[in-house]
Amino acid sequence: MDRLLLPTLLGALLLSGAVSSAQQPTAGRTPQGPARDPVQQARPGSATVRGRVLAADTGRPLRRVRITLASSELGEAPRVTSTALDGRYEITDLPAGRYTLRAERSGYLTLRYGQTRPLEQGIPLDVRERDTIERVDFTLPRAGIITGRVVDELGEPISDVQVFAMRSAYWQGRRRLVPAGSFVGRTDDEGAYRLSGLTPGTYLVMAVLRDTWTTRQGNVEQTFGYAPTYAPGTAAVAEAQRVTLGIGQRIGPVDLALVAGRAASISGTATDAVGRPLAGRTVGLGRQVVGPDSGAFMVAGNGTVSPDGTFTITNIPPGQYTLTAQAPVPGTGSNNVPERIVMPITVDSVDLTNVRLMTSPGWSMAGQIVTENGTPPNARSNGFGLSATPVDADAAPDPQATRDADSGRVMDDWSTRVSGIYGPARLHIRVPDGWWVKSIVHEGQELADTPAEMPSGETLAGVRIVVSNRPTHVQGRLVDDKGMPVTDATVVVFARDPQKWYDESRWVRAVRPDQQGNYHADGLPPGDYLAIALDYVEDGTWNDPALIDTLRENAQSLTLMEAETRTVALKLMTP
Numbered sequence: 001m002d003r004l005l006l007p008t009l010l011g012a013l014l015l016s017g018a019v020s021s022a023q024q025p026t027a028g029r030t031p032q033g034p035a036r037d038p039v040q041q042a043r044p045g046s047a048t049v050r051g052r053v054l055a056a057d058t059g060r061p062l063r064r065v066r067i068t069l070a071s072s073e074l075g076e077a078p079r080v081t082s083t084a085l086d087g088r089y090e091i092t093d094l095p096a097g098r099y100t101l102r103a104e105r106s107g108y109l110t111l112r113y114g115q116t117r118p119l120e121q122g123i124p125l126d127v128r129e130r131d132t133i134e135r136v137d138f139t140l141p142r143a144g145i146i147t148g149r150v151v152d153e154l155g156e157p158i159s160d161v162q163v164f165a166m167r168s169a170y171w172q173g174r175r176r177l178v179p180a181g182s183f184v185g186r187t188d189d190e191g192a193y194r195l196s197g198l199t200p201g202t203y204l205v206m207a208v209l210r211d212t213w214t215t216r217q218g219n220v221e222q223t224f225g226y227a228p229t230y231a232p233g234t235a236a237v238a239e240a241q242r243v244t245l246g247i248g249q250r251i252g253p254v255d256l257a258l259v260a261g262r263a264a265s266i267s268g269t270a271t272d273a274v275g276r277p278l279a280g281r282t283v284g285l286g287r288q289v290v291g292p293d294s295g296a297f298m299v300a301g302n303g304t305v306s307p308d309g310t311f312t313i314t315n316i317p318p319g320q321y322t323l324t325a326q327a328p329v330p331g332t333g334s335n336n337v338p339e340r341i342v343m344p345i346t347v348d349s350v351d352l353t354n355v356r357l358m359t360s361p362g363w364s365m366a367g368q369i370v371t372e373n374g375t376p377p378n379a380r381s382n383g384f385g386l387s388a389t390p391v392d393a394d395a396a397p398d399p400q401a402t403r404d405a406d407s408g409r410v411m412d413d414w415s416t417r418v419s420g421i422y423g424p425a426r427l428h429i430r431v432p433d434g435w436w437v438k439s440i441v442h443e444g445q446e447l448a449d450t451p452a453e454m455p456s457g458e459t460l461a462g463v464r465i466v467v468s469n470r471p472t473h474v475q476g477r478l479v480d481d482k483g484m485p486v487t488d489a490t491v492v493v494f495a496r497d498p499q500k501w502y503d504e505s506r507w508v509r510a511v512r513p514d515q516q517g518n519y520h521a522d523g524l525p526p527g528d529y530l531a532i533a534l535d536y537v538e539d540g541t542w543n544d545p546a547l548i549d550t551l552r553e554n555a556q557s558l559t560l561m562e563a564e565t566r567t568v569a570l571k572l573m574t575p
Contacts, residue, residue, distance in 0.1 A: 045095030051136035061087025098124040108140040118199040123512035144198035147252030157191025170544035172393040173503040178291025223263040225317025233257035261318040268355030272327040277309030363454035366417035367463030385430035424451040436471040436523040470563035485517025501545040510542040530555035533570035
């Protein structure tokens with residue numbers, strides 16, 4: 001992809017035109033104290049942001065573009081407005097803060113403030129009281145489109161097939177194929193599909209159809225179905241056609257022929273956590289196509305559990321699925337967590353027998369949030385939160401379905417608990433700006449960076465979560481050879497120790513500079529780090545240990561002490 005053309009075609013935000021009538025560029029910032037509660041009601045302010053949105057292909061103003069401006073300063077609800085006939089918008093009465101800004105309209109690529117390339121993180125818009133920031137403009141490119149036809153194994157068009165544009169992404173702890181945004185197509189009666197709203201990039205086109213049929217060969221009946229198929233007609237990802245899409249480009253036809261295979265059955269037993277049969281309950285079989293932006297769940301079959309606990313699901317086409325089951329909920333109450341089981345399973349034309357499903361309520365963690373001196377934080381408790389990330393996300397039920405209403409909340413007495421944790425999991429504490437997590441300790445063992453695990457149904461109680469309002473600050477200003485601010489960059493600060501490179505690690509931080517070229521990475525634990533400024537990195541990819549490893553050679557070393565502010569000058573690198 002052309003590095004020089006993208007900022008013009010996709011860049012979409014005219015950063016050189018963003019002008020504040022009250023704000024002057026600064027090289028750093030004063031370390032912040034406790035942040036305002038992120039769920040409080042939005043307070044009135046005195047700042048204004050104005051801009052205009054144009055179409056990249058015609059240069060004409062775009063009306064009805066949805067502009068969303070969000071910040072912890074605004075409470076739960078972001079500010080939303082739309083552009084007028086002349087493409088202009090205005091958002092007034094803003095309190096001081098650092099904001100994210102997004103522009104979206106059907107048929108065009110959604111862009112964030114400061115985004116100049118596909119899937120890039122936006123940059124913060126730094127707003128101060130009585131600011132009037134002018135010319136925060138967007139130029140929206142047309143979205144890409146992939147078209148084609150889907151036929152069956154005999155070359156006949158087939159309708160009602162779900163078609164996905166799949167891309168490679170680092171998500172939930174590993175690199176995998178995920179659907180591109182919310183873009184899913186469905187074939188018409190001529191087998192034609194259309195995938196729109198696509199950003200520039202490389203895709204695999206995948207088709208999925210839940211359909212089976214029975215044939216007789218001699219005296220034997222056999223049932224067949226279609227495996228998930230990639231263009232031009234293969235079930236193997238390694239053999240799939242790569243489709244590279246440019247800005248606003250339309251590519252087609254990308255046709256594919258569905259791959260047929262023998263359908264199989266799954267049978268086994270389903271019980272609750274103490275071995276009682278889930279009689280009368282349903283074992284579900286589904287196929288998930290999910291990613292960081294969207295997902296789809298397609299039911300592939302189900303079976304009713306008999307009184308002796310056995311179940312059978314028949315006519316399952318080849319593919320990867322998840323088996324799910326839930327035990328009856330014995331009663332009501334905030335602590336009554338349902339028992340569930342999620343089992344990834346692969347079907348490849350061979351019947352699967354003796355599959356054993358046993359539901360579990362998962363395990364729980366309960367603790368207390370305190371400061372270094374053992375007293376409660378001088379902040380609002382609902383500005384903090386607790387969560388647990390399973391080490392194996394593919395084998396864990398949906399957290400929203402397994403945890404009770406109070407799970408993750410921090411109460412007024414600063415106690416907190418999270419329920420419905422399955423398998424080894426890392427604990428994460430959400431804190432407001434100006435705070436950091438110093439330690440998570442249970443009986444002398446540090447859990448801030450080590451996965452914890454308990455037997456099903458048990459609680460890891462007495463966890464002490466120590467937070468501090470004396471965070472570290474890494475800051476700097478990116479400038480070019482002429483001393484002009486550089487805003488088109490991403491700064492990644494990461495621990496020197498590779499053992500600390502994991503998904504959602506508190507030891508890895510990626511930030512983008514503001515409109516003056518200033519960057520701030522706050523709240524990193526004290527320790528040894530490496531820092532680098534990259535001209536482009538895909539949003540979220542900095543959690544990928546394989547990428548981090550490639551950055552070490554050109555990164556700059558630094559050591560952070562508690563509450564220390566370090567100013568680090570970085571040279572822009574191209575990965």
